Amino acid sequence: MAEPSVSAVVLAWKDEPWLTRCIEALLASTGVAIEVVIVDNGAEGGSVQTLEKFADHPLVTVVNPGSNLGFAGGCNFGARSATGDYLALVNGDLLVEPTTLRRLVDVVDGPGVGVAVASVRMPDDVQIVNAGANPVHVLGMSWAGGLGKPETRTGLVDTAAASGACLVTTRAHWQRLDGFDEEYFAYCEDSELSLRTWRLGLRCVYVPDAIATHRYEFSRNPFKNYLIERNRLMLVATLWSPRALVVLAPAGLAFEAVGLAVALLQGWGGAKVRGWTWLWRNRGHLRARRRQLRGEGTVPDREWMRLLRADVDAVFFPLPVGLGLLNAVMRGYWAAVRWMV
Template sequence: MTAAALPRVSAIVLAWKSEPWLRRCVHALLASEKADVDVVLVDNGCTDDDVRFLGELDGVTVVSPGRNLGYSGGNNAGAEVATGEYLALINGDAVVEPGTVARLVEELTTRPEVGIACAAVRLAETPELLNSSGNMIHVLGISWVGGLGEPETRTAPTEVAGAMGAGLVLRKEHWDRLGGFFDSYFAYHEDADLSIRTWRLGLKVVNVPDAVVLHRYEFSRNTNKFYLVERNRLIFVSTLWSTRALLLLSPALLGLELAMVALAIKEGWIRDKVRGWQWLWAHRADLRARRKLVRAEQSVSDKQWMRVLTHQLNTPLIQVPPIVLRPLNAVMGLYWRVVRALV
């Protein structure tokens, strides 16, 4: 295949602080096989000379917003200057295998029902184990990586609720149709938002086991992460779930909120939880406008798209003893069955 016939992919990579894998990440993308890949490198506050060095390479475009736009805003800024027919979102601490980008593009071109194709993300230190086989999304809005620490046993792509933002490809046309990420997320849940909005358009999100990305994964438990994760969960649910679904799920949503308050008090980040509520109240008009926008774009029924959600709570974000978790999941399963019938 000639260079002109190769699929053109713009890979957006964010540079934040000092990332030891950033140069490996960009070089691996530029060395991709069977795809014409250029890199849009967004300087979100790089603290070493990597952006200057990488910006001198052929095929690299640097975007310098002058401040940290977060994952949401940084990718939006990169997408504005992207020229490829396809967009790849790749973490700066992730390295693609030579055929990964082309394999994800192939999934999109051969299966028009697929809106987002995401990589099988492996743990860099133990590459035989998964970091994510696709993200799980709970009926109450919690999202977490699926298959963490498990060996890869799949031989074909699988449908997943959410794409992990560390490694995914979608058509630029699809990105533009959705308007990219919601800037206000800043970080966390924006990939869940993009995925669910894709499902709500009648398109699928798939994870491709033979499209491999190695990820230098570190699970952070800093209080600002919990502030963002909890605040963004409420943004996510309140803007994408229908009024009927919110009413039907309100007892469980209230129960989860009380549980998160108890957890925040126990672990010492209750001020961050309260700060999240304050942000939501201060931006309630923006959230109403956002809800109106995303509800209007939906083209399939809630009953159809909500089938991708799970009632099982097995996230590393919330440590629940098995003696509590098993009956909790059993009760939630029965509850969700009723809600699914009525939504």
């Protein structure tokens, strides 16, 4: 039988020292007919040399949109050049193991599966998770599930969100969803894609034995904080049910007030306000996007929203005091109102 054809989309952004190794690892994949689509999304330094190195490779296509489209737009641009039956999104600082793509393809081919996501591991210890089964909070936050913990699971795990660092879906499913909403630019677009998949009656599945190594460097800056906070609110505003927006409004408003206070203390209050400003100025897009997403779902809101969590992990929200109490209050609140969504 012919091997399944997989198009792996990789973004070349700035000077990425792992980009050459990333592409070489993809080309060494076994059990699939691989095609690598590299998007010049603002390549600099060594990344430019990598693009030149692979420009004439028979299994590599290099495309250039002319500017940095962000993660969402860059993936969309690359996917339009893909020819495989399956589409993989792979970060340029990530190395797949030879069997990873085929393992993800096999899972996507399983009954009722729409997206399969790899087990992304730390570079200095491949047993430690960087991103896995990623949670999504009822207020829109998402984070790397299992970060810093050893992976002991062997079976498939349903996940609310599939990390865009390394996932596989069918090209038909990607086209059905029309890819990412490019207004996200970066962050939360993979959460939206995943939740839309669940709303269509298909699962997002984390595959612990489909391993990829990530050159992980945690960082925060005002622009990143701006995108994360803005996009979190865009996700909730466009995808949550009307009833959910009403019953979660008190918690959401309280969270915004606390978030602004934290942002001011940490020196990125302007970025927080900038996010609110963007959402107001682009309310037409939010309305249109909401109409589109509310019209496409086939699964009742009460069912898919069971995937959402009401508590947060301390590793991502390191409040000095009170996190346990806040989590307990939020769990109780969500348990009390969830039946109304």
